């Protein structure tokens with residue numbers, strides 16, 4: 001009996017030390033969303049369970065090694081035991097109970113994370129190798145920095161143009177894949193002001209590690225001010241074809257194509273500066289003067305003619321997603337890039 005008491009005390013003490021040790025390591029970054037609360041709560045209970053299970057094995061084992069080891073000169077056999085019903089019932093019922101408890105807690109936490117607020121603001125996330133674009137349908141503009149108002153639920157509706165990407169801001173805790181051909185959803189209610197980073201959490205090709213963008217959680221007033229400013233710019237731009245084209249391009253094309261003289265880091269797509277009217281060399285060695293017909297063909301049927309030195313990585317879906325007017329607007333925009 002004395003041994004049981006000592007081992008119990010040792011196990012309890014070890015559980016405590018390991019738990020405190022693990023929590024003080026700071027394994028988690030700060031938490032910045034209400035969804036993080038229930039996830040961190042679940043995580044915390046898992047840490048407790050882990051600490052206890054580790055101690056439950058290591059403490060009695062170490063105790064037995066020290067106290068019951070074979071002494072010098074001892075040659076006899078140890079005592080033999082045969083079965084112990086109480087112990088067997090205990091180690092069946094208690095883990096069963098623990099598994100049910102964690103199943104309940106997991107389901108509860110999932111429910112919290114998935115609860116949609118009817119007042120949530122929709123932001124559409126477009127992912128492409130290797131860039132994020134954030135579209136604000138309530139305001140009618142796109143941005144490559146994700147601005148979020150504090151304490152309002154954000155409903156991200158996410159689409160990928162090419163391969164599977166994954167939206168992950170560690171401080172928000174939640175993570176969701178973007179799968180080509182599907183719209184996936186993620187709910188985030190930011191509750192801490194600050195600057196964070198969204199990173200792609202699904203290995204998606206050569207520049208996967210550069211697929212990061214800024215995420216800013218702002219006071220509602222600051223967010224409104226920024227959004228209305230962007231909206232005003234977008235409204236002004238939408239009055240002209242090239243302005244509308246710029247907005248469309250920001251959403252669909254400028255993740256790959258650069259409009260300055262330097263190619264985007266990691267992305268192998270031709271730059272658009274000076275594209276219209278120039279003589280382009282194609283993969284088969286022939287050349288073509290870039291006119292409207294060539295641009296339209298490049299957008300609707302990217303495989304028809306491949307630019308020399310590039311792999312045919314351009315999405316082949318624009319024939320379905322863009323209208324003829326929209327394509328004309330984009331071309332009007334490309335023409336302005338001299």
Ligand SMILES: [Cu+2]
Nearest residue numbers: 165200204211
């Ligand atoms: Cu990615």
